[in-house]
Amino acid sequence: xxxxxxxxxxxxxxxxxxxxxxxxxxxxxxxxxxxxxxxxxxxxxxxxxxxxxxxxxxxxxxxxxxxxxxxxxxxxxxxxxxxxxxxxxxxxxxxxxxxxxx
Amino acid sequence: xxxxxxxxxxxxxxxxxxxxxxxxxxxxxxxxxxxxxxxxxxxxxxxxxxxxxxxxxxxxxxxxxxxxxxxxxxxxxxxxxxxxxxxxxxxxxxxxxxxxxxxxxxxxxxxxxxxxxxxxxxxxxxxxxxxxxxxxxxxxxxxxxxxxxxxxxxxxxxxxxxxxxxxxxxxxxxxxxxxxxxxxxxxxxxxxxxxxxxxxxxxxxxxxxxxxxxxxxxxxxxxxxxxxxxxxxxxxxxxxxxxxxxxxxxxxxxxxxxxxxxxxxxxxxxxxxxxxxxxxxxxxxxx
Numbered sequence: 001x002x003x004x005x006x007x008x009x010x011x012x013x014x015x016x017x018x019x020x021x022x023x024x025x026x027x028x029x030x031x032x033x034x035x036x037x038x039x040x041x042x043x044x045x046x047x048x049x050x051x052x053x054x055x056x057x058x059x060x061x062x063x064x065x066x067x068x069x070x071x072x073x074x075x076x077x078x079x080x081x082x083x084x085x086x087x088x089x090x091x092x093x094x095x096x097x098x099x100x101x102x
Numbered sequence: 103x104x105x106x107x108x109x110x111x112x113x114x115x116x117x118x119x120x121x122x123x124x125x126x127x128x129x130x131x132x133x134x135x136x137x138x139x140x141x142x143x144x145x146x147x148x149x150x151x152x153x154x155x156x157x158x159x160x161x162x163x164x165x166x167x168x169x170x171x172x173x174x175x176x177x178x179x180x181x182x183x184x185x186x187x188x189x190x191x192x193x194x195x196x197x198x199x200x201x202x203x204x205x206x207x208x209x210x211x212x213x214x215x216x217x218x219x220x221x222x223x224x225x226x227x228x229x230x231x232x233x234x235x236x237x238x239x240x241x242x243x244x245x246x247x248x249x250x251x252x253x254x255x256x257x258x259x260x261x262x263x264x265x266x267x268x269x270x271x272x273x274x275x276x277x278x279x280x281x282x283x284x285x286x287x288x289x290x291x292x293x294x295x296x297x298x299x300x301x302x303x304x305x306x307x308x309x310x311x312x313x314x315x316x317x318x319x320x321x322x323x324x325x326x327x328x329x330x331x332x333x334x335x336x337x338x339x340x341x342x343x344x345x346x347x348x349x350x351x352x353x354x355x356x357x358x359x360x361x362x363x364x365x366x367x368x369x370x371x372x373x374x375x376x377x378x379x380x381x382x383x384x385x386x387x388x389x
Contacts, residue, residue, distance in 0.1 A: 043357075046359065046365065047296050047356065048356070048357035049297060049298045049355055049356060049357065050297075050298070050352060050355045050356065050357055051298045051355055053357060081298065084298075085298075088295060088296065088300065089296075092294045092295050092296070095295070096290055096293040096294040096295070096302065097293070099293040099295075099302055099304050099305075099308070100289070100293050101139075101142050101143050101146045101308060102142055
């Protein structure tokens with residue numbers, strides 16, 4: 001195998017992974033739906049975070065601009081934030097008592 | 103054989119007794135006791151700030167040190183809330199389209215009654231704050247309700263507070279399990295951490311009164327409702343209790359609830375009850 005060939009093969013391989021890594025609109029829609037569902041659950045617990053809403057908005061904005069990589073990243077972050085707010089709301093059901101002046 | 107069975111039985115009864123003994127104090131600790139709560143609440147703040155007189159707490163950050171107290175005395179000479187009181191007075195007596203006024207909705211024509219709010223309305227089965235009562239009055243007389251965080255509501259409550267200045271807060275919890283539950287829910291809200299910053303109301307107003315958050319001096323939770331509504335230099339305008347709760351929530355990166363939602367009315371009920379006996383100082387001015 002000539003040096004030439006090796007470089008070419010490597011380039012093709014790299015291009016292949018890049019295509020595999022780039023997020024599609026479907027990926028964005030799935031990630032956004034998951035984040036939105038988690039945020040709604042936080043809403044039912046009366047404990048949404050403003051940062052979750054900002055990340056959801058950022059995700060939508062990136063998707064509208066066609067940048068689905070960015071949109072998926074933001075949606076995933078929104079989902080993590082929403083999950084943290086759900087955890088907080090649930091654990092505080094008991095933990096608030098530790099703060100009470102008695 | 104009999105002895106073994108007897109021993110086992112004895113063992114079980116001993117276990118059951120032990121379990122009972124453990125659960126009894128737990129039950130006692132969970133009992134809702136507003137009188138004991140208010141006593142402990144006041145004791146906490148009186149011990150934390152031994153130099154303050156009880157009635158000083160209602161001046162919020164201005165009670166926290168001598169320099170701030172001087173600022174407050176000077177501010178009171180030309181108080182920034184004066185316009186709101188004048189406007190509120192004018193609005194209060196001006197007839198609605200049907201000829202009635204706010205005076206017709208309240209006991210004693212609405213004068214000197216601010217210390218009784220929020221109250222638990224057994225008919226409605228919920229806590230009714232002064233702000234809610236004012237909008238209910240408007241709606242009962244065919245007028246559109248005011249926005250809870252804006253100037254009109256602040257002006258009306260400022261005037262009503264002004265006519266009640268010096269009167270001791272006098273919140274009642276009627277003998278109704280729903281009232282006790284509302285009180286308890288308010289207490290839970292006050293101590294519950296929320297928002298991405300993981301702050302409860304108590305994080306600032308119990309653990310850190312007198313400390314600074316950036317340039318602001320945090321007010322003690324004791325008597326914090328007595329000064330409402332407030333003129334805030336930071337806002338450059340008057341703010342209602344609703345406005346205060348909503349901004350507190352967003353400052354901790356929590357999405358605020360809707361003004362006058364159950365949680366907000368209940369926490370106002372709790373905070374006002376534990377300040378019973380302290381004078382109304384509203385409308386207040388804050389940095």
